[in-house]
Amino acid sequence: MAECCSLLGGLVGSSPSFSSRKQIVRTRFSKNVRLAPARVSMGLPPLSSPNDPFLHHLAAAASSPLGREQLADARKKDDGTLPLLDIISDSIMMAAPAQVERSTSYNEHRPRRPPPDLPSLLLNSRIVYIGMPLVPAVTELVIAELLYLQWLDPRQPSYVYINSTGTSRADGETVGMETEGFAIYDTLMQVRNEIQTVGVGAAIGQACLLLAAGEKGRRYMLPHATAMIQQPRLPSTGQMSAIDVHIRAKEVINNRDMLVKLLAKHTGNSFEKVAKVMERPFYMNPTKAVEFGVADKILWRGQEAMAETLKTEEWDKRAGIRVVQRPAVEGNQMG
Structure with missing residues (x-):
């Protein structure tokens, strides 16, 4: 602050009370500040530095009409007070140079922290997106999201x-393995939330089971x-022995029967019909x-899975509107 006061003292060159301060400013800032005598006639301060944001803003303020009036008043009064003290007390002028530079850059509104990943953003809307084959990493993420949504609010x-x-x-x-799909299916059946499913793109094999496992309707x-x-x-199977291949084949057949049984349960078809197709x-x-x-249902353009489509009578009933039958017109009765 002492250096800034000395610098402001140097701005008022005609005042004899600032002669000693002018000499201090010229001595202290001779290496860092470039003198510009030609700009004094234009009303700008004699000291300026393009690399110093404080001096740059101070020079711009002093060159304004208000700044020139304050300098003229200070020269007339010559009471030993420093001019432009309101500029020094400004929060922007007293900010660090790095802060002043950031405030005028194009990255002013750039977030200080990286944004969350897209699955987290979808999770805020209670959306779980399965967009990859059912490998262990996908299964782990989907089950964790379903359990988190139940913990967050089991009624939604x-x-x-x-x-x-x-x-x-x-x-x-x-x-x-087929157990990856069964793990997600069991979680869908276990959580207390109502599960609404939407098929986008393709739902093949175990993914088709997950689509059919949603809330009926x-x-x-x-x-x-x-x-x-x-x-x-x-x-x-690679280099497996015959007995190991037989064991694996039996497990695949058991998984097939379980898949057929679950599909028959959720589709309303018989076990034999599902097994045949x-x-x-x-x-x-x-x-x-x-x-x-x-x-x-099939979602066409403009429809939303999260919105329930009701009939007009149902909307009136929920709103408390009662439809009253109009009496017959007297002319018709007479006829």
Whole structure:
């Protein structure tokens, strides 16, 4: 502050009371401040430094009409007080140079912390998105999100968006065990929240089971989504012995029977019908999926899965509006 006061003293060159201060300023800032005598006639301070934000703002303030009036008043009074004290007391002028530079940059509103990942943002709207094959990492994340939503509020519904090829990739290669899909299914049945499912893209194999496991009447599909059920595939056996291959084959058959049983439960079809259509990959567009019982409704443009569509009479009933039958017109009665 002492140096700033000395600098302001140097701005008033015509006042004899500041002669000693002017000499101190010239001595102390001779290496860092460039003198500009040509700018004195324009009303600007004789001391300026483009690299010093404080001096730059001070020079701009002094060159303004208000600043020139204050300097003229200070020269007339010559009472030994420093001019432009209101500028020094300004919070912007007294800020550090780095803060002044940041306030005028284009990154003024840049967040100080990185934003959260997209699954976390969707979780704020109670949306769980399954967009990959059911590998252990995906299963762990989905189960954790479902349990977190139940802990957050067990009375609010959760929305599961499904775009997955199940435990295999699109080319048919097995990438996960069938137990991954059963783990998510059991969690859906265990949590107390109402689960609403939406099929986007593809729901194949175990993913189709998850789509059908939603709340009855709240299972949706987008107009161009696809559902497909198929038998589980035997993973690569490699150099396994015959008995090990036989054990694995028995486990795959058990998983197939369990998948057929659960699909029959949620679709309303018989065990034999589901087992017959699963002998080969059974593809379903949204219309066929609704007919088969995998989904309940098709979401067209402008509709939302989170909004319930009610009939006009139901809206009136909930709003307390009672429809009164109008009496017949007297003219009609007379006729």
